[in-house]
Amino acid sequence: xxxxxxxxxxxxxxxxxxxxxxxxxxxxxxxxxxxxxxxxxxxxxxxxxxxxxxxxxxxxxxxxxxxxxxxxxxxxxxxxxxxxxxxxxxxxxxxxxxxxxxxxxxxxxxxxxxxxxxxxxxxxxxxxxxxxxxxxxxxxxxxxxxxxxxxxxxxxxxxxxxxxxxxxxxxxxxxxxxxxxxxxxxxxxxxxxxxxxxxxxxxxxxxxxxxxxxxxxxxxxxxxxxxxxxxxxxxxxxxxxxxxxxxxxxxxxxxxxxxxxxxxxxxxxxxxxxxxxxxxxxxxxxxxxxxxxxxxxxxxxxxxxxxxxxxxxxxxxxxxxxxxxxxxxxxxxxxxxxxxxxxxxxxxxxxxxxxxxxxxxxxxxxxxxxxxxxxxxxxxxxxxxxxxxxxxxxxxxxxxxxxx
Numbered sequence: 291x292x293x294x295x296x297x298x299x300x301x302x303x304x305x306x307x308x309x310x311x312x313x314x315x316x317x318x319x320x321x322x323x324x325x326x327x328x329x330x331x332x333x334x335x336x337x338x339x340x341x342x343x344x345x346x347x348x349x350x351x352x353x354x355x356x357x358x359x360x361x362x363x364x365x366x367x368x369x370x371x372x373x374x375x376x377x378x379x380x381x382x383x384x385x386x387x388x389x390x391x392x393x394x395x396x397x398x399x400x401x402x403x404x405x406x407x408x409x410x411x412x413x414x415x416x417x418x419x420x421x422x423x424x425x426x427x428x429x430x431x432x433x434x435x436x437x438x439x440x441x442x443x444x445x446x447x448x449x450x451x452x453x454x455x456x457x458x459x460x461x462x463x464x465x466x467x468x469x470x471x472x473x474x475x476x477x478x479x480x481x482x483x484x485x486x487x488x489x490x491x492x493x494x495x496x497x498x499x500x501x502x503x504x505x506x507x508x509x510x511x512x513x514x515x516x517x518x519x520x521x522x523x524x525x526x527x528x529x530x531x532x533x534x535x536x537x538x539x540x541x542x543x544x545x546x547x548x549x550x551x552x553x554x555x556x557x558x559x560x561x562x563x564x565x566x567x568x569x570x571x572x573x574x575x576x577x578x579x580x581x582x583x584x585x586x587x588x589x590x591x592x593x594x595x596x597x598x599x600x601x602x603x604x605x606x607x608x609x610x611x612x613x614x615x616x617x618x619x620x621x622x623x624x625x626x627x628x629x630x631x632x633x634x635x636x637x638x639x640x641x642x643x644x645x646x647x648x649x650x651x652x653x654x655x656x657x658x659x660x661x662x663x664x665x666x667x668x669x670x671x672x673x674x675x676x677x678x679x680x681x682x683x684x685x686x687x688x689x690x691x692x693x694x
Contacts, residue, residue, distance in 0.1 A: 294329060296338060296345075302329045303339035337370070344370060351375040353396075431577040432537070435544040438491050445492035445687070446595040447547070449485065449539070449677045450602070451499050452636030453656035454478060455559065456535070457528030458505035459520045460659045467659035470522050471531045477694045478657050479535060481675045484692040486542050489677055495543035495550050496593060497536070499567060500636040500654065501557025501604030504528055505661075514558050520661040529563065533570055540571065544580060553584040553591055557637070558606045590616050592624055596682025599628035605637030605653065614647040630685030632678070639664075639671035650686070652676070657694040 294302075302319060306326065309315040316323040333339055335351040346352050354371040394403040460469035489495075505528065506512070511519045521528070536552075543550045554567035568585035575581040584591070590608055593600045601617050608616060613633040618625040625631065631649040639656040655674040664670075673694035679687045 294332070296336065299329055299333045299336065299338050302326060303333050306330060307339070336375075342370070346370075346372055346375070349375055431573075432541075432575050434578065435541060437544070437548055437580065438546055441491045441493050441546075441548050443493045444596070444682045445490055446598070446680045446682070447489045447492045447495045447543075447677055448600060448632075448634070448680065449482075449495060449497050449543070450634045450636075450652070450654055451497065451503065451536075451539070451675075452634075452654040453500065453502040453557070453639055453658060454532070454535075455502055455505040455656065455658040455661075456532040457521045457523065457525065458658055458661050459522035460661050460665075464662050465660055465665040469659035469661075471528055474658065475531050475535055477673075478675070479538060481657060481692040481694045482535075482539055483542065485675060485677045485690050486546060488690040488692070489546070489679060489688075491546045492679065493548050494595070495547040496600070497539055497543060497550065497552045498591075498602055498634060499536075499552075499554030499564070500602060500634060501555045501564065501606075502559040502636065502656075503532055503536075503554065503557070503567065504560035504563055505658075507560050507563050514561060517663060519559075520663065525563070529566055532567070536567060536571060537574060540575070540581060544578075548580065550581045551584060551593065552581065553586070553593075553602070555591060555602060555604050556587075557604045590620065592617065592621050594624055594628065595680055597628050598630040598632065598680045598682060598685055599624045600680075601631075601633045601649075603633075603635055605635035608635075610635055610642065610644070610651045610653055611646055613651055614649040617649060618647075630680070632680075632686070639669060641672075641674070652678075 302315070305315040305319050306312065309318055312323050312326050312330075316326040319326065334342075335346070337345040337352050342352065342355070350372040352370045353373050356369045357365055358367040360366040391404055391406045393401055395401060454474065456474055457471055458469060458474070460467045462468045506519050506521055506525060509525045511521050513519060540550055540552060552568070552571050554564055556562075556564045568583055572583040572585065575583070590601055590603045590613070599617065599621070601613060603613070610633070613635070614631070617631060617633070633649055633651045635651070635653050636656065638653060640653070641655050642653040644651050654676055656671045657673050657675050658671075659673065660669060660671065675692050675694060677690040679690070681687050
């Protein structure tokens with residue numbers, strides 16, 4: 291909506307002065323009182339009405355006013371400072387999405403300038419989800435897998451999948467690693483199979499995606515902060531490979547567990563496209579009652595196994611040292627019921643385990659090889675995948691690890 295012209299602002303100021311208050315003046319003008327209040331505030335910034343010595347130049351507003359008084363208390367002189375006036379209210383063009391906005395603020399937190407980064411033709415998250423679910427529903431559901439004959443009913447296996455970065459590319463001559471989506475599929479698949487061979491056959495397996503499963507969010511191949519990513523192939527090819535990997539992992543879990551819970555979180559690399567995982571997995575296993583897909587969009591995810599509480603987040607927004615406070619405040623029922631509390635994060639690609647105010651936090655390695663940017667900036671990770679076994683009453687039993 292275009293800003294009011296100065297003549298209209300003068301008319302509103304005069305109505306306010308004539309009627310002696312905002313509500314009677316607004317009634318006389320036929321406008322809402324809040325609209326009049328906003329107009330009076332803007333008029334004051336422009337030096338219209340009141341006791342302002344001058345009116346601001348066109349396109350500017352008054353920021354400071356200095357009054358010089360004489361010994362008798364009378365005004366001897368006045369001066370004002372001006373700055374460029376803010377523009378019209380920004381309206382997002384149709385079929386566009388704001389990816390990121392940078393602001394310059396004044397001392398009163400008012401916006402002086404803004405730089406919105408707008409992408410044309412970007413789909414909304416909900417539209418992506420509906421598209422994927424329609425696509426998958428046209429294919430036959432997953433065939434039934436025979437459940438194991440016996441499991442340990444008190445146990446749960448947590449299988450975190452942190453920072454797999456499917457789609458990333460690395461050249462050995464440049465980084466010391468040969469890494470492509472197909473190599474990632476093979477090596478991560480082998481490490482996952484090794485973990486399942488170590489774990490006991492438990493009642494439930496939790497396949498927990500901790501974000502950055504995909505190296506890029508789209509074919510633009512840039513991070514949220516804007517740096518270019520080394521990728522191989524198109525974005526949809528990376529998605530296809532990732533989905534094959536996740537389905538193979540869930541099938542493994544179905545052969546050795548009575549139930550499987552699947553949840554994938556967003557990362558800073560796949561902040562939108564991660565949604566495809568939860569939607570496609572749900573559609574693929576739509577006829578399999580032993581698979582539960584939790585697609586909660588909450589930044590921190592929670593799950594309970596007896597007296598064990600589990601939380602998970604990517605790690606780029608909620609730091610590890612805040613996870614105990616998050617659980618105790620967001621889920622006080624879970625915190626009170628469970629003396630054994632665990633949190634899993636990724637993002638930083640290196641391992642860190644610590645006790646934080648009654649919660650044991652696991653920051654996990656990435657199984658992916660570093661690309662040229664990561665190598666060039668000194669980010670080095672030991673490629674390793676982990677899983678833990680929890681007892682419903684006794685807490686953590688075993689940590690399982692498999693190098694990639």
